[in-house]
Amino acid sequence: MLVLVGLLFPLLGCGGPKEIIVKGKVTYDGQPVDNGQIIFIPKGEGKVSAGPITNGEFNFAAPPGEMEVKITATKELAKAAKDGLPNYVSYIPKKYNDETSLTATVEDKAENTINFDLEK
Template sequence: MNKSSAVITTLLFLAGIALLGCNNQRPIPKSYPVQGEVTLDGKPMESGEVAFVSVAEGIRDTVKVEGGKFSGEVLAGDRKIEIRSYIAKEGNTKMYGADAEPSYVNIIPKKYNEESEITATVKESDDNSFSFEVTSS
């Protein structure tokens, strides 16, 4: 074997090893359906979101709330629940003109989102129904 054949053989060998090492992809986790309702001060929360945050990995799956009800798909496991609802903040038109995009403010207290201690376990099944009650104070 001459020198150029040895170099080519070595390069092909190293390329093969590199390709074997590139297939370490994690499997995509399966999501499961969730559904339920959210009340704000005893009434269905008009609009907002429920975030299911993975306790172990910090992965956030968010589903929309409309008319007090939500549904969507999230990863299974123990989840911290964060609930938010936004309203348009008044005053932008005075500062930025009539065409200004409104800014929004979360009307749900931090104890139900950033500081939430609400938890739920999402099962690896199609039977994941939840009911969350929040208050504005």
């Protein structure tokens, strides 16, 4: 019985990879990004983390380390789509998403605040 407890003990303390609260603000041309998505992709191994951007702010959990960051956002055009549904268009340039040059470091502490001021 003692051997079984000794084998299980190391497993009990392992809750999986550590995650850190990451929050911040995202602006585009000085204005808060109203409705978007932010993605943190670890450089190397690790879990991809993401969260919504609402009224220019985000808040989600990510593992510590160096990250590649992708930011996307859409806005509704005044003219409806051909099918009559709302017509949304992406307005954040590819240099911040598909061809991103953004990076961030999630430090191993209780909470990180990281802001992104994007320009055209």
